[in-house]
Amino acid sequence: MAVPNGTPMPPPAPILVGYGRTSTAEQMAGLDAQRRDLEAAGCGRVFTEQASSVGERPVLARAMDYVREGDTLVVTKIDRLARSTINLWEVVKELEAKGVSLRVLNLGGETVDTRSATGRLILNIFAGFAQFEREMMLERQKEGIAKAKAEGRYLGRKPTARAKAEDARRLHAQGMTVTQVAKELGIGRGSVYRALGGVDA
Template sequence: MSKLIGYARVSTRQQSTDRQEVDILASGVRRDDLYVDQGVSGARASRPQFDRALNALQDGDTLVITTLDRLGRSTQNMLAFAGELRTRGAGLRVLNLGGGDVDTSTPMGSMLFTIMAALGQMEHDIKRERVVDSITKRRQAGKDLGGRPRLVTDSQVRNAQRLVDAGETASAVARDLGMSRATFYRRSRALNLAGD
């Protein structure tokens, strides 16, 4: 008897698979047949729960995912995955494509899957290009790129350096500033070079 096997994935631990899980369970997948990878990049070849989902697939079963990018990032990886589905006699259902099954064992299904994989990789590459372009433009404009705000001011580092020069240990001074000794030395050295 064929069954539905669900797979959900998020790339970071801060993200949630809740929405994916709700959609996959609503499509008819049983909770026991749902495999979830938390904090695992789609670029990784080995994903523990994905591997378990593949091992659970048998002839006639269907793998259910919410979006194609949950499977992987590159067209090459996705084509290898399509080959894996074919050898298992399993199908694929991508919910954001209207929930239709893509039978990768047929020439039409294989072609459709290849096109979807290529479009998924193109979408990923375009997003990455936009991010890089945005960062470059912000840098050129001298704008803040975000990141962690500098909590210790240059003035505080200079004062701390004076304490070290007066005999305090660098470890104690750095600890009082809330930074590592290496960071204190790096900041102090940068200020000395800038002052020259």
């Protein structure tokens, strides 16, 4: 875009963009307090929402889309923005890709901005925690799979009750009662009834 004399319009000046969130179980007063703190910090635009940290956060998505290169996204506390260290790292990387910094007004009693040297150091610490958290999660997942396999509950286990339906019908046709079929196949009576199409025996 250019002004009438043909000189290109300068890009918009960077601004502070605030984001506040409370969970659906928290009072709106908490959201009002965050808005006051964000406006007092100089935020020219503030996005707020009442949403669970583990659910969808459409307003955060709009805030992330709104910020432009040179802007700073401001939050009062880390837990208002991210649900985990990994999630925080993902948000910061997305902001970095847009040339946007993150400012936390209260991180251990201090204000931290990823545009500063101290902020960069903390960012690297976050990255380390994210990697550690990811490795721990993978380790717990592997242990869970191993335990499930040992207990016969893993997805790769032997045929389920549905897969045994044909055997249930065959044994019932041979004269076994529903109870006997269930015991023989190691499945519940309800599963046998479903396999037999509701036959009562």
